[in-house]
Amino acid sequence: MKVTILGSGTSQGVPIVGCTCRACTSTDPKDKRLRVSLYIETDKTINGKPLRILIDTSPDFRQQMLLNNITDIDAVLYTHYHVDHIMGLDDIRQINQLHKKYVELYANTETANRIRQTFSYIFDENTYKGGGIPLVNLHEVELKPFDVMGQQVIPIEYKHGPTTVYGFRIGDLAYMTDCNFIPEAEFEKLHGLKVLIIDALRYRKHETHFSVDEAIAAAGRINAAKTYFTHMTHDIIHAEASSKLPVNIEFAYDGLMFEV
Ligand SMILES: [Zn+2]
Ligand SMILES: [Zn+2]
Numbered sequence: 025m026k027v028t029i030l031g032s033g034t035s036q037g038v039p040i041v042g043c044t045c046r047a048c049t050s051t052d053p054k055d056k057r058l059r060v061s062l063y064i065e066t067d068k069t070i071n072g073k074p075l076r077i078l079i080d081t082s083p084d085f086r087q088q089m090l091l092n093n094i095t096d097i098d099a100v101l102y103t104h105y106h107v108d109h110i111m112g113l114d115d116i117r118q119i120n121q122l123h124k125k126y127v128e129l130y131a132n133t134e135t136a137n138r139i140r141q142t143f144s145y146i147f148d149e150n151t152y153k154g155g156g157i158p159l160v161n162l163h164e165v166e167l168k169p170f171d172v173m174g175q176q177v178i179p180i181e182y183k184h185g186p187t188t189v190y191g192f193r194i195g196d197l198a199y200m201t202d203c204n205f206i207p208e209a210e211f212e213k214l215h216g217l218k219v220l221i222i223d224a225l226r227y228r229k230h231e232t233h234f235s236v237d238e239a240i241a242a243a244g245r246i247n248a249a250k251t252y253f254t255h256m257t258h259d260i261i262h263a264e265a266s267s268k269l270p271v272n273i274e275f276a277y278d279g280l281m282f283e284v
């Protein structure tokens with residue numbers, strides 16, 4: 025699988041509008057963070073091309089497609105309904121038009137309900153379609169392995185403050201953004217990972233996200249061969265913060281690509 029980090033920033037992104045802190049004014053491209061999203065070209069094929077899975081449609085989705093030269097998506101997995109994870113959905117229209125196809129969406133029931141509510145025009149038969157609406161099939165999934173066009177996906181359920189979030193394991197990769205508590209039973213799904221991507225918001229504690237120390241502890245227990253941290257605020261200056269991490273753990277950055 026070929027994996028690309030499309031965004032590694034918290035809900036406001038980095039730089040934050042109007043902020044003059046060191047991270048927000050840094051000239052290091054690794055300190056520029058769009059909202060979190062992941063792109064995977066799996067080793068399954070569909071119509072002779074790799075099956076392409078996106079995790080979340082961030083508010084920066086359009087820009088992320090352009091920056092990474094991505095022109096096709098087959099399926100989107102949704103972690104949860106917070107606006108930094110869903111708001112780019114309308115821009116799926118261009119995928120529909122380019123490839124004359126629907127895009128398949130997968131979400132748990134709560135997230136699916138919020139998507140139907142937030143994007144009611146997509147699911148309302150009476151919507152005037154002159155400007156085009158996203159053509160999508162929204163599939164509700166439960167906490168058991170499910171099939172995405174021939175690719176098995178294992179959902180991992182955990183807490184993000186009061187919100188229940190789905191992470192996803194695909195082969196030896198697991199993606200667990202927006203997390204501050206992993207139930208005991210879910211650790212069993214995380215054995216033998218080559219790559220883990222997990223939430224590490226900032227150094228200070230937060231009510232709904234792992235701090236860096238909490239993420240280091242969780243990553244240590246999961247013990248993937250390699251761990252990347254994501255969903256960072258402007259408290260993280262990439263070059264400085266990276267030097268303080270244990271071996272096998274790195275802060276992700278936008279545009280980071282690797283194979284699993
Ligand atoms: Zn988020
Ligand atoms: Zn700042």
Ligand SMILES: [Zn+2]
Nearest residue numbers: 104106184202
């Ligand atoms: Zn969230």
